[in-house]
Amino acid sequence: xxxxxxxxxxIKEAVNYSTENVELPKDVLTxxxxxxxxxxxxxxxxxxxxxxxxxxxxxxxxxxxxMAAIQAGDEVAFFPPVTGG
Amino acid sequence: xxxxxxxxxxIKEAVNYSTENVELPKDVLTxxxxxxxxxxxxxxxxxxxxxxxxxxxxxxxxxxxxMAAIQAGDEVAFFPPVTGG
Amino acid sequence: xxVRIQTEDFDLGxxxxxxxxxxxxxxxxxxxxxxxxxxxxIGQVRDMNDGNAINTLTLEHYPEMTxxxxxxxxxxxxxxxxxxxxxxxxxxxxxxPLDQIVLVAVxxxxxxxxxxxxxxxxxxLKTSAPFWKKEATNQGERWIxxxxxxxxxxxxxxxxxxx
Amino acid sequence: xxVRIQTEDFDLGxxxxxxxxxxxxxxxxxxxxxxxxxxxxIGQVRDMNDGNAINTLTLEHYPEMTxxxxxxxxxxxxxxxxxxxxxxxxxxxxxxPLDQIVLVAVxxxxxxxxxxxxxxxxxxLKTSAPFWKKEATNQGERWIxxxxxxxxxxxxxxxxxxx
Numbered sequence: 388x389x390x391x392x393x394x395x396x397x398i399k400e401a402v403n404y405s406t407e408n409v410e411l412p413k414d415v416l417t418x419x420x421x422x423x424x425x426x427x428x429x430x431x432x433x434x435x436x437x438x439x440x441x442x443x444x445x446x447x448x449x450x451x452x453x454m455a456a457i458q459a460g461d462e463v464a465f466f467p468p469v470t471g472g
Numbered sequence: 473x474x475x476x477x478x479x480x481x482x483i484k485e486a487v488n489y490s491t492e493n494v495e496l497p498k499d500v501l502t503x504x505x506x507x508x509x510x511x512x513x514x515x516x517x518x519x520x521x522x523x524x525x526x527x528x529x530x531x532x533x534x535x536x537x538x539m540a541a542i543q544a545g546d547e548v549a550f551f552p553p554v555t556g557g
Numbered sequence: 558x559x560v561r562i563q564t565e566d567f568d569l570g571x572x573x574x575x576x577x578x579x580x581x582x583x584x585x586x587x588x589x590x591x592x593x594x595x596x597x598x599i600g601q602v603r604d605m606n607d608g609n610a611i612n613t614l615t616l617e618h619y620p621e622m623t624x625x626x627x628x629x630x631x632x633x634x635x636x637x638x639x640x641x642x643x644x645x646x647x648x649x650x651x652x653x654p655l656d657q658i659v660l661v662a663v664x665x666x667x668x669x670x671x672x673x674x675x676x677x678x679x680x681x682l683k684t685s686a687p688f689w690k691k692e693a694t695n696q697g698e699r700w701i702x703x704x705x706x707x708x709x710x711x712x713x714x715x716x717x718x719x720x
Numbered sequence: 721x722x723v724r725i726q727t728e729d730f731d732l733g734x735x736x737x738x739x740x741x742x743x744x745x746x747x748x749x750x751x752x753x754x755x756x757x758x759x760x761x762i763g764q765v766r767d768m769n770d771g772n773a774i775n776t777l778t779l780e781h782y783p784e785m786t787x788x789x790x791x792x793x794x795x796x797x798x799x800x801x802x803x804x805x806x807x808x809x810x811x812x813x814x815x816x817p818l819d820q821i822v823l824v825a826v827x828x829x830x831x832x833x834x835x836x837x838x839x840x841x842x843x844x845l846k847t848s849a850p851f852w853k854k855e856a857t858n859q860g861e862r863w864i865x866x867x868x869x870x871x872x873x874x875x876x877x878x879x880x881x882x883x
Binding site: 393395396397441445448449450462464466467468469470471472 | 846849865
Protein backbone atom coordinates (compact mmCIF):
# COMPACT_ATOMS: atom_id res chain seq x y z
CA UNK A 388 0.00 0.00 0.00
CA UNK A 389 0.96 3.60 -0.50
CA UNK A 390 1.34 6.02 2.38
CA UNK A 391 2.75 9.47 2.97
CA UNK A 392 5.53 9.87 5.54
CA UNK A 393 6.44 13.18 7.17
CA UNK A 394 9.47 14.10 9.28
CA UNK A 395 9.89 17.01 11.67
CA UNK A 396 12.54 18.91 13.60
CA UNK A 397 15.73 17.03 14.40
CA ILE A 398 14.47 13.98 12.48
CA LYS A 399 13.74 16.01 9.36
CA GLU A 400 17.29 17.36 9.54
CA ALA A 401 18.70 13.84 9.91
CA VAL A 402 16.88 12.38 6.90
CA ASN A 403 17.26 15.68 5.06
CA TYR A 404 13.76 15.94 3.70
CA SER A 405 10.31 16.46 5.13
CA THR A 406 7.90 14.38 3.06
CA GLU A 407 7.88 11.27 0.95
CA ASN A 408 5.41 8.86 -0.53
CA VAL A 409 6.35 5.23 0.04
CA GLU A 410 4.98 1.96 -1.29
CA LEU A 411 5.01 -0.51 1.58
CA PRO A 412 5.42 -4.29 1.31
CA LYS A 413 2.34 -6.29 2.27
CA ASP A 414 3.64 -7.20 5.73
CA VAL A 415 4.30 -3.63 6.93
CA LEU A 416 1.08 -2.96 8.75
CA THR A 417 2.04 -1.11 11.94
CA UNK A 418 4.17 1.84 13.02
CA UNK A 419 6.80 -0.46 14.46
CA UNK A 420 6.92 -2.48 11.24
CA UNK A 421 7.30 0.75 9.30
CA UNK A 422 10.18 1.83 11.56
CA UNK A 423 11.82 -1.55 11.00
CA UNK A 424 11.34 -1.34 7.23
CA UNK A 425 12.71 2.23 7.07
CA UNK A 426 15.73 1.29 9.23
CA UNK A 427 16.81 -1.17 6.53
CA UNK A 428 17.38 1.74 4.14
CA UNK A 429 20.79 2.57 5.56
CA UNK A 430 22.79 4.09 8.36
CA UNK A 431 20.84 7.35 8.75
CA UNK A 432 17.65 5.38 9.13
CA UNK A 433 19.13 2.75 11.39
CA UNK A 434 20.50 5.47 13.68
CA UNK A 435 17.14 7.15 13.76
CA UNK A 436 15.24 4.07 14.84
CA UNK A 437 17.89 2.31 16.96
CA UNK A 438 15.91 3.01 20.12
CA UNK A 439 18.47 5.35 21.67
CA UNK A 440 16.16 8.31 21.29
CA UNK A 441 12.40 8.53 21.45
CA UNK A 442 10.75 8.94 18.04
CA UNK A 443 7.07 9.73 18.35
CA UNK A 444 4.55 8.95 15.64
CA UNK A 445 1.23 10.35 14.53
CA UNK A 446 -1.19 8.81 12.06
CA UNK A 447 -3.47 11.25 10.30
CA UNK A 448 -2.59 13.97 12.84
CA UNK A 449 -3.30 11.91 15.94
CA UNK A 450 -0.51 10.77 18.30
CA UNK A 451 -0.22 6.99 18.35
CA UNK A 452 2.06 4.40 19.87
CA UNK A 453 4.20 2.03 17.78
CA MET A 454 1.59 -0.74 17.82
CA ALA A 455 -0.88 1.38 15.85
CA ALA A 456 -2.07 -0.03 12.52
CA ILE A 457 -1.32 1.71 9.24
CA GLN A 458 -3.79 1.79 6.37
CA ALA A 459 -3.43 2.73 2.72
CA GLY A 460 -3.52 6.47 2.20
CA ASP A 461 -2.48 7.26 5.78
CA GLU A 462 -0.28 10.18 6.64
CA VAL A 463 2.35 8.94 9.09
CA ALA A 464 4.57 11.49 10.83
CA PHE A 465 7.76 10.92 12.81
CA PHE A 466 9.09 13.52 15.22
CA PRO A 467 10.98 13.99 18.49
CA PRO A 468 9.14 14.59 21.77
CA VAL A 469 7.41 17.95 21.47
CA THR A 470 8.81 21.12 23.08
CA GLY A 471 6.25 23.85 22.47
CA GLY A 472 4.63 26.28 24.88
CA UNK B 473 -6.19 51.41 79.48
CA UNK B 474 -7.20 53.34 76.40
CA UNK B 475 -7.56 51.68 73.00
CA UNK B 476 -9.00 52.56 69.61
CA UNK B 477 -11.79 50.35 68.21
CA UNK B 478 -12.72 50.22 64.52
CA UNK B 479 -15.75 48.66 62.85
CA UNK B 480 -16.17 47.67 59.21
CA UNK B 481 -18.83 46.65 56.71
CA UNK B 482 -22.02 45.15 58.11
CA ILE B 483 -20.73 45.66 61.66
CA LYS B 484 -20.02 49.33 61.08
CA GLU B 485 -23.58 49.70 59.81
CA ALA B 486 -24.97 47.91 62.87
CA VAL B 487 -23.16 50.07 65.42
CA ASN B 488 -23.58 53.11 63.18
CA TYR B 489 -20.08 54.47 63.48
CA SER B 490 -16.63 53.41 62.40
CA THR B 491 -14.19 54.45 65.12
CA GLU B 492 -14.16 55.12 68.84
CA ASN B 493 -11.65 55.49 71.63
CA VAL B 494 -12.57 53.47 74.71
CA GLU B 495 -11.18 53.36 78.23
CA LEU B 496 -11.19 49.72 79.29
CA PRO B 497 -11.58 48.42 82.87
CA LYS B 498 -8.47 46.74 84.25
CA ASP B 499 -9.76 43.21 83.72
CA VAL B 500 -10.44 43.57 79.96
CA LEU B 501 -7.21 42.19 78.57
CA THR B 502 -8.19 40.03 75.59
CA UNK B 503 -10.33 40.25 72.47
CA UNK B 504 -12.95 37.98 74.00
CA UNK B 505 -13.05 40.08 77.16
CA UNK B 506 -13.47 43.18 74.99
CA UNK B 507 -16.35 41.53 73.10
CA UNK B 508 -17.96 40.66 76.44
CA UNK B 509 -17.50 44.16 77.77
CA UNK B 510 -18.90 45.77 74.60
CA UNK B 511 -21.89 43.40 74.58
CA UNK B 512 -22.98 44.86 77.94
CA UNK B 513 -23.58 48.23 76.26
CA UNK B 514 -27.00 47.25 74.95
CA UNK B 515 -28.98 45.29 72.41
CA UNK B 516 -27.07 46.29 69.29
CA UNK B 517 -23.83 45.17 70.89
CA UNK B 518 -25.29 42.04 72.40
CA UNK B 519 -26.67 41.05 68.99
CA UNK B 520 -23.32 41.67 67.38
CA UNK B 521 -21.37 39.45 69.73
CA UNK B 522 -24.00 36.79 70.49
CA UNK B 523 -22.04 34.19 68.54
CA UNK B 524 -24.62 33.71 65.78
CA UNK B 525 -22.32 35.29 63.25
CA UNK B 526 -18.57 35.26 62.96
CA UNK B 527 -16.94 38.53 63.95
CA UNK B 528 -13.28 38.60 63.10
CA UNK B 529 -10.77 40.77 64.92
CA UNK B 530 -7.45 42.39 64.07
CA UNK B 531 -5.03 44.03 66.48
CA UNK B 532 -2.77 46.65 64.97
CA UNK B 533 -3.67 45.45 61.45
CA UNK B 534 -2.93 41.77 62.04
CA UNK B 535 -5.70 39.14 62.12
CA UNK B 536 -5.96 37.54 65.56
CA UNK B 537 -8.24 35.08 67.32
CA UNK B 538 -10.35 35.99 70.33
CA MET B 539 -7.74 34.84 72.83
CA ALA B 540 -5.29 37.52 71.69
CA ALA B 541 -4.09 39.99 74.34
CA ILE B 542 -4.85 43.70 74.11
CA GLN B 543 -2.42 46.37 75.20
CA ALA B 544 -2.78 50.07 75.86
CA GLY B 545 -2.74 52.08 72.64
CA ASP B 546 -3.75 49.12 70.45
CA GLU B 547 -5.99 49.52 67.44
CA VAL B 548 -8.58 46.75 67.59
CA ALA B 549 -10.81 46.21 64.58
CA PHE B 550 -14.00 44.14 64.30
CA PHE B 551 -15.33 43.01 60.95
CA PRO B 552 -17.22 40.20 59.19
CA PRO B 553 -15.38 37.46 57.28
CA VAL B 554 -13.68 39.12 54.32
CA THR B 555 -15.09 38.93 50.78
CA GLY B 556 -12.55 40.63 48.50
CA GLY B 557 -10.98 39.39 45.30
CA UNK C 558 6.67 42.46 44.85
CA UNK C 559 4.09 45.19 44.43
CA VAL C 560 0.71 45.90 46.01
CA ARG C 561 -1.60 48.64 44.78
CA ILE C 562 -5.00 49.51 46.25
CA GLN C 563 -6.82 52.01 44.09
CA THR C 564 -10.23 53.30 43.06
CA GLU C 565 -9.29 53.82 39.41
CA ASP C 566 -9.25 51.09 36.77
CA PHE C 567 -6.01 49.55 35.52
CA ASP C 568 -4.69 48.77 32.05
CA LEU C 569 -4.35 45.01 31.98
CA GLY C 570 -2.12 44.81 28.89
CA UNK C 571 0.19 47.50 30.22
CA UNK C 572 0.52 45.90 33.65
CA UNK C 573 1.25 42.42 32.34
CA UNK C 574 3.60 43.57 29.62
CA UNK C 575 5.55 45.75 32.06
CA UNK C 576 5.89 42.83 34.40
CA UNK C 577 6.88 40.45 31.64
CA UNK C 578 9.69 42.76 30.51
CA UNK C 579 10.61 44.64 33.68
CA UNK C 580 12.95 42.19 35.34
CA UNK C 581 15.05 41.98 32.23
CA UNK C 582 17.64 44.55 33.31
CA UNK C 583 17.66 43.37 36.90
CA UNK C 584 18.10 39.78 35.74
CA UNK C 585 21.31 40.37 33.95
CA UNK C 586 23.09 41.34 37.11
CA UNK C 587 21.32 39.63 39.99
CA UNK C 588 19.26 36.69 38.82
CA UNK C 589 20.34 33.47 37.27
CA UNK C 590 17.10 32.71 35.48
CA UNK C 591 15.07 34.97 33.27
CA UNK C 592 11.28 35.15 33.04
CA UNK C 593 9.78 32.36 30.96
CA UNK C 594 6.27 32.32 32.42
CA UNK C 595 3.69 34.84 33.58
CA UNK C 596 0.45 33.64 35.16
CA UNK C 597 -2.30 36.10 35.95
CA UNK C 598 -5.74 36.17 37.49
CA ILE C 599 -8.30 38.85 36.70
CA GLY C 600 -11.46 39.10 38.77
CA GLN C 601 -14.35 41.16 37.49
CA VAL C 602 -17.80 42.25 38.67
CA ARG C 603 -20.40 39.75 37.50
CA ASP C 604 -23.44 41.09 35.73
CA MET C 605 -25.66 38.49 37.39
CA ASN C 606 -25.41 36.91 40.83
CA ASP C 607 -27.87 34.42 42.34
CA GLY C 608 -30.34 35.26 39.59
CA ASN C 609 -30.32 39.01 40.19
CA ALA C 610 -28.92 41.62 37.81
CA ILE C 611 -26.16 43.58 39.56
CA ASN C 612 -26.36 47.36 39.38
CA THR C 613 -23.20 48.16 41.30
CA LEU C 614 -20.66 46.50 43.57
CA THR C 615 -19.06 48.53 46.34
CA LEU C 616 -15.81 47.46 47.93
CA GLU C 617 -14.99 48.66 51.42
CA HIS C 618 -11.61 47.95 52.98
CA TYR C 619 -9.44 48.66 56.03
CA PRO C 620 -6.76 50.83 54.47
CA GLU C 621 -4.08 50.58 57.17
CA MET C 622 -4.37 46.80 57.19
CA THR C 623 -4.93 45.99 53.52
CA UNK C 624 -1.52 46.89 52.22
CA UNK C 625 0.16 45.01 55.04
CA UNK C 626 -2.00 41.90 54.62
CA UNK C 627 -1.40 41.70 50.87
CA UNK C 628 2.34 42.27 51.20
CA UNK C 629 2.46 39.44 53.76
CA UNK C 630 0.67 37.11 51.31
CA UNK C 631 3.15 38.00 48.56
CA UNK C 632 6.07 37.35 50.91
CA UNK C 633 4.67 33.97 51.85
CA UNK C 634 4.21 33.05 48.17
CA UNK C 635 7.74 34.14 47.43
CA UNK C 636 9.07 32.03 50.33
CA UNK C 637 7.17 28.96 49.13
CA UNK C 638 7.95 29.09 45.43
CA UNK C 639 10.82 30.13 43.24
CA UNK C 640 9.16 33.12 41.62
CA UNK C 641 10.72 36.21 40.10
CA UNK C 642 8.08 38.85 40.84
CA UNK C 643 4.46 39.29 41.89
CA UNK C 644 1.87 42.02 41.53
CA UNK C 645 -1.47 42.58 43.25
CA UNK C 646 -3.78 45.39 42.15
CA UNK C 647 -7.10 45.56 44.00
CA UNK C 648 -9.75 48.19 43.42
CA UNK C 649 -12.01 49.71 46.09
CA UNK C 650 -15.05 51.96 45.89
CA UNK C 651 -18.13 51.55 43.71
CA UNK C 652 -17.79 49.47 40.55
CA UNK C 653 -20.09 48.54 37.69
CA PRO C 654 -20.85 45.15 36.13
CA LEU C 655 -17.87 43.83 34.14
CA ASP C 656 -15.45 46.27 35.78
CA GLN C 657 -12.13 44.75 36.74
CA ILE C 658 -11.79 44.21 40.50
CA VAL C 659 -8.45 42.54 41.00
CA LEU C 660 -5.31 41.53 39.13
CA VAL C 661 -2.80 39.08 40.54
CA ALA C 662 0.21 38.28 38.38
CA VAL C 663 3.27 36.14 39.06
CA UNK C 664 6.37 35.75 36.91
CA UNK C 665 8.83 32.90 37.14
CA UNK C 666 11.33 30.96 35.10
CA UNK C 667 9.04 27.94 34.75
CA UNK C 668 5.26 27.73 34.68
CA UNK C 669 4.54 25.43 37.62
CA UNK C 670 5.82 27.90 40.20
CA UNK C 671 3.88 30.81 38.73
CA UNK C 672 0.61 28.83 38.57
CA UNK C 673 0.90 27.68 42.18
CA UNK C 674 1.95 31.06 43.56
CA UNK C 675 -0.78 32.94 41.69
CA UNK C 676 -3.54 30.62 42.90
CA UNK C 677 -2.09 30.67 46.43
CA UNK C 678 -2.14 34.48 46.50
CA UNK C 679 -5.77 34.54 45.33
CA UNK C 680 -6.85 31.92 47.87
CA UNK C 681 -5.22 33.85 50.71
CA LEU C 682 -6.41 37.21 49.46
CA LYS C 683 -10.00 35.88 49.47
CA THR C 684 -9.76 34.79 53.10
CA SER C 685 -7.22 37.11 54.75
CA ALA C 686 -7.28 40.54 53.12
CA PRO C 687 -9.74 43.03 54.68
CA PHE C 688 -12.12 43.76 51.81
CA TRP C 689 -15.91 43.56 51.96
CA LYS C 690 -18.30 43.61 49.01
CA LYS C 691 -21.78 45.06 48.94
CA GLU C 692 -23.99 44.42 45.94
CA ALA C 693 -26.78 46.72 44.77
CA THR C 694 -29.59 45.08 42.78
CA ASN C 695 -33.13 46.16 42.01
CA GLN C 696 -34.10 44.23 45.15
CA GLY C 697 -31.87 46.48 47.28
CA GLU C 698 -28.41 46.29 48.76
CA ARG C 699 -26.79 43.27 50.35
CA TRP C 700 -23.42 42.43 51.81
CA ILE C 701 -21.86 39.47 50.04
CA UNK C 702 -21.49 36.46 52.33
CA UNK C 703 -18.10 34.84 52.75
CA UNK C 704 -17.99 31.43 51.06
CA UNK C 705 -17.12 28.20 52.79
CA UNK C 706 -15.44 27.13 49.55
CA UNK C 707 -12.88 29.91 49.99
CA UNK C 708 -11.85 28.54 53.38
CA UNK C 709 -11.52 25.10 51.81
CA UNK C 710 -9.41 26.53 48.98
CA UNK C 711 -7.08 28.17 51.49
CA UNK C 712 -6.85 25.08 53.70
CA UNK C 713 -5.44 23.05 50.79
CA UNK C 714 -2.21 25.03 50.98
CA UNK C 715 -1.73 24.47 54.69
CA UNK C 716 -1.10 20.78 54.19
CA UNK C 717 1.22 21.19 51.25
CA UNK C 718 4.96 21.23 51.52
CA UNK C 719 6.94 23.55 49.32
CA UNK C 720 7.25 21.93 45.91
CA UNK D 721 -13.01 27.81 22.36
CA UNK D 722 -10.45 29.32 20.03
CA VAL D 723 -7.07 28.20 18.70
CA ARG D 724 -4.78 30.44 16.70
CA ILE D 725 -1.38 29.50 15.31
CA GLN D 726 0.42 32.50 13.90
CA THR D 727 3.82 33.99 13.14
CA GLU D 728 2.84 37.53 14.15
CA ASP D 729 2.81 38.82 17.73
CA PHE D 730 -0.45 39.30 19.67
CA ASP D 731 -1.77 42.15 21.80
CA LEU D 732 -2.09 40.66 25.26
CA GLY D 733 -4.32 43.39 26.70
CA UNK D 734 -6.64 43.25 23.73
CA UNK D 735 -6.94 39.47 23.79
CA UNK D 736 -7.65 39.24 27.51
CA UNK D 737 -10.02 42.17 27.58
CA UNK D 738 -11.99 40.83 24.60
CA UNK D 739 -12.29 37.50 26.31
CA UNK D 740 -13.28 39.04 29.62
CA UNK D 741 -16.11 40.99 27.98
CA UNK D 742 -17.03 38.87 24.96
CA UNK D 743 -19.33 36.31 26.49
CA UNK D 744 -21.45 39.01 28.01
CA UNK D 745 -24.06 39.08 25.28
CA UNK D 746 -24.05 35.32 24.87
CA UNK D 747 -24.49 34.87 28.60
CA UNK D 748 -27.73 36.72 28.81
CA UNK D 749 -29.46 34.20 26.64
CA UNK D 750 -27.67 30.89 27.05
CA UNK D 751 -25.58 30.84 30.21
CA UNK D 752 -26.68 30.98 33.80
CA UNK D 753 -23.41 32.29 35.18
CA UNK D 754 -21.42 35.24 33.97
CA UNK D 755 -17.64 35.55 33.89
CA UNK D 756 -16.12 36.33 37.27
CA UNK D 757 -12.60 34.99 36.69
CA UNK D 758 -10.03 34.98 33.91
CA UNK D 759 -6.78 33.07 34.33
CA UNK D 760 -4.03 33.38 31.77
CA UNK D 761 -0.59 32.03 31.05
CA ILE D 762 1.95 33.86 28.91
CA GLY D 763 5.12 32.09 27.84
CA GLN D 764 8.00 34.12 26.48
CA VAL D 765 11.42 33.53 24.98
CA ARG D 766 14.02 33.60 27.75
CA ASP D 767 17.04 35.78 27.24
CA MET D 768 19.27 33.22 28.93
CA ASN D 769 19.06 29.42 28.97
CA ASP D 770 21.54 27.06 30.61
CA GLY D 771 23.98 29.92 30.96
CA ASN D 772 23.97 30.92 27.28
CA ALA D 773 22.54 34.12 25.90
CA ILE D 774 19.77 33.32 23.40
CA ASN D 775 19.96 35.03 20.02
CA THR D 776 16.80 33.59 18.50
CA LEU D 777 14.29 30.83 19.10
CA THR D 778 12.69 29.12 16.13
CA LEU D 779 9.44 27.21 16.46
CA GLU D 780 8.65 24.51 13.95
CA HIS D 781 5.27 22.78 13.96
CA TYR D 782 3.13 20.28 12.08
CA PRO D 783 0.41 22.56 10.76
CA GLU D 784 -2.24 19.96 9.89
CA MET D 785 -1.93 18.41 13.34
CA THR D 786 -1.37 21.44 15.57
CA UNK D 787 -4.81 22.97 15.28
CA UNK D 788 -6.46 19.60 15.84
CA UNK D 789 -4.28 18.73 18.85
CA UNK D 790 -4.89 22.06 20.56
CA UNK D 791 -8.63 21.97 19.92
CA UNK D 792 -8.72 18.48 21.45
CA UNK D 793 -6.95 19.76 24.57
CA UNK D 794 -9.43 22.61 24.91
CA UNK D 795 -12.34 20.18 24.54
CA UNK D 796 -10.92 17.96 27.23
CA UNK D 797 -10.48 20.94 29.58
CA UNK D 798 -14.01 22.05 28.91
CA UNK D 799 -15.31 18.53 29.64
CA UNK D 800 -13.42 18.36 32.94
CA UNK D 801 -14.20 21.82 34.33
CA UNK D 802 -17.09 24.21 34.28
CA UNK D 803 -15.45 26.92 32.21
CA UNK D 804 -17.03 29.55 30.01
CA UNK D 805 -14.42 29.98 27.29
CA UNK D 806 -10.81 29.23 26.44
CA UNK D 807 -8.22 30.68 24.10
CA UNK D 808 -4.88 29.38 22.86
CA UNK D 809 -2.59 31.54 20.74
CA UNK D 810 0.73 29.95 19.82
CA UNK D 811 3.37 31.56 17.66
CA UNK D 812 5.61 29.78 15.17
CA UNK D 813 8.66 30.90 13.19
CA UNK D 814 11.73 32.74 14.45
CA UNK D 815 11.37 34.78 17.64
CA UNK D 816 13.68 37.02 19.65
CA PRO D 817 14.44 37.06 23.38
CA LEU D 818 11.45 38.31 25.41
CA ASP D 819 9.04 37.79 22.51
CA GLN D 820 5.72 36.28 23.52
CA ILE D 821 5.42 32.62 22.47
CA VAL D 822 2.09 31.45 23.78
CA LEU D 823 -1.05 32.73 25.48
CA VAL D 824 -3.55 30.41 27.15
CA ALA D 825 -6.56 32.04 28.79
CA VAL D 826 -9.60 30.51 30.47
CA UNK D 827 -12.69 32.31 31.72
CA UNK D 828 -15.15 30.92 34.25
CA UNK D 829 -17.65 31.97 36.88
CA UNK D 830 -15.33 31.07 39.75
CA UNK D 831 -11.56 31.07 39.97
CA UNK D 832 -10.80 27.45 40.86
CA UNK D 833 -12.08 26.10 37.55
CA UNK D 834 -10.16 28.64 35.48
CA UNK D 835 -6.89 28.00 37.34
CA UNK D 836 -7.15 24.25 36.91
CA UNK D 837 -8.23 24.36 33.27
CA UNK D 838 -5.51 26.84 32.30
CA UNK D 839 -2.74 24.81 33.92
CA UNK D 840 -4.17 21.62 32.43
CA UNK D 841 -4.14 23.11 28.94
CA UNK D 842 -0.53 24.21 29.34
CA UNK D 843 0.58 20.84 30.70
CA UNK D 844 -1.05 19.04 27.77
CA LEU D 845 0.14 21.55 25.21
CA LYS D 846 3.72 21.02 26.43
CA THR D 847 3.50 17.27 25.94
CA SER D 848 0.97 16.70 23.13
CA ALA D 849 0.99 19.59 20.68
CA PRO D 850 3.44 19.20 17.76
CA PHE D 851 5.80 22.13 18.26
CA TRP D 852 9.59 21.95 18.36
CA LYS D 853 11.96 24.67 19.52
CA LYS D 854 15.44 25.36 18.22
CA GLU D 855 17.65 27.83 20.02
CA ALA D 856 20.42 29.87 18.39
CA THR D 857 23.22 31.02 20.69
CA ASN D 858 26.74 32.18 20.00
CA GLN D 859 27.73 28.52 20.48
CA GLY D 860 25.52 27.51 17.56
CA GLU D 861 22.05 26.05 17.13
CA ARG D 862 20.49 23.34 19.24
CA TRP D 863 17.12 21.67 19.44
CA ILE D 864 15.55 22.06 22.87
CA UNK D 865 15.23 18.74 24.67
CA UNK D 866 11.85 17.65 26.01
CA UNK D 867 11.75 17.81 29.79
CA UNK D 868 10.91 14.89 32.03
CA UNK D 869 9.22 17.40 34.36
CA UNK D 870 6.63 18.11 31.64
CA UNK D 871 5.64 14.45 31.51
CA UNK D 872 5.32 14.48 35.28
CA UNK D 873 3.18 17.62 35.15
CA UNK D 874 0.85 15.99 32.62
CA UNK D 875 0.65 12.72 34.56
CA UNK D 876 -0.75 14.54 37.61
CA UNK D 877 -4.00 15.15 35.71
CA UNK D 878 -4.45 11.55 34.72
CA UNK D 879 -5.09 10.49 38.29
CA UNK D 880 -7.46 13.28 39.12
CA UNK D 881 -11.20 13.04 38.95
CA UNK D 882 -13.23 16.00 37.73
CA UNK D 883 -13.53 18.43 40.61
